[in-house]
Structures are given as structure tokens and as C-alpha cells.
Amino acid sequence: MRSWSESKKAKPHIELIPMIDVMMFLLVFFVLISLNVIPSQGLKTQLPSATTAQALKPQTKAIVTLLPDTIQLDGQKLTIDQLLQNLKGQKQQGQNLSIIINSDKGVAVEQLVQVMDRLRADGFTSVSLAARKP
Template sequence: MKLHSPLPERKTRLEIIPLIDVMFFLLASFMMVSLTMTKQKTIKVDLPVASATQSDFKPDMINLAVNAAGDVFYDKTAVTLPELERKLSEHFGKDRATPVYISADVNTRYADLVKVLDAAKRVGFTKVAFNVKPANAAKPNP
């Protein structure tokens, strides 16, 4: 026995409008994610020499330098690694947000740079960077 419904019979159909909305949402999401992705580049840098002029130093930052022999300088004053750590900890107690910049000679050993970087990190500084020359900077005449 066939039962009839009082409602009119409708054909089933595929609603494409919500599908288009979902596809545009996915497209926009992927575009936003791809814009936030950064490509890491390795560049050949020529590190600056350890003897910097007084105009390079600013009072609101800590300047460290390492020469080719492995000697460490704290604001143009030669220090040993334990002295460096003591001076950094004294400064860390005053201002924790001070950036630390490490300059090095071109021929400085990587191990000497890591020792200075490790001393700054052990004290607690989080804003540590290496000073480098821009690639288009003119080289000084000897």
C-alpha cells in the first residue's frame, strides 16, 4: 500500500552556496598562513673588527667585542670571562631589558664567540645579537 504525504514532493538537490563559502574560507586561511611563513636564508657576512669607534657605542646597550686572539672586551675594556659574567650580572640587576651586542673580528674563532654568548645567556639576558656590517657597506681603506 502506498502512502501519500500531504506535503508536495520536492527533488533533492546539492546546495552549492555553502560549499563555495567553505572553499573561500579555506583559501583565505591558507593565504594567511602562507603570508606568515618566513623563508630562512643564509647569507655570507663579514663580521666587523673588534676595535669600534666611540660613536658605535650607545649607553642603552651593552657592547661586547672579541678579537682574533680570543680576548674579550666589555665596552672597550679587556676582561676575562669570569669578570665579564660578573659585570653582566651587575648590569642585569639594574636593567633586564638591555640588549647585548657582540662584535667580533673576521678571524675570530667561533668557539670564542660562543663562550661570550653563553656568558650573556647564563646571566639571563634574552636580547643578544651579533653586530655585522651590511653587505653594501664600503670597506675602509687601510
């Protein structure tokens, strides 16, 4: 009887180099995002400085961004009437709604006062201005 020798089967093994490449890409993206090299959603504004600026406490809040030609609520471009309707909808869902106005340095004081006046006239009492420490 004739017998053939069995061919040697290659043992399965895990390729480490592609796995290391994937981990390095994940690490690079994590570092870039944490260092704000990749910009987040929203508009860049230059906040005015205030020596009495305080850190925000966790709360139900809505961030209104004012630019010379734009009003935004949490990144959505709106008119003043749409802004008030959205804020009224958020206020019905939660008990207290704090509104933070993130106004650019180039915004006219008149526009800022008009927005604040409309907010207070519609019953929003907790309105704050965002500032950064110098």
C-alpha cells in the same frame, strides 16, 4: 701759568687675528673628529657582512668586543668571568639590557659560541651579533 698738552691715549681695540686663529683651530679639530680622522677609543674590528643587518635602536645596551685573544666590554679588557659580573651589575641597574657582540672576522666560531653560551646560561636573553651591510 704753564700748561702741558695732554698726551693722546691709544684707544683700546680688539685684536681680530688671534681670535680668527683660535676659531680656525677649533673648526679644523671639529672637522677632523667628525670625519673620523682622529681615531676614537676602542679597537678596530672588521665586522662580517649581512644582507639583513639593521640599524640599532636606542636602548640600554652593552657592547662586547671579541678578538682572537681579548674580550672587552665597552672598551675595558676583561676575562669571561669579569664580563659576566659587570653585565649582571648593569642588568640590576636597568630593566632590559641588550648585549651586542662585536666579533672580529678572525675570531674562532668556538670562542664566539662559548661567550654566547655563557651569556645565555646567566640569564641574558637579548644577545645580538654586530654586522655591517655589504
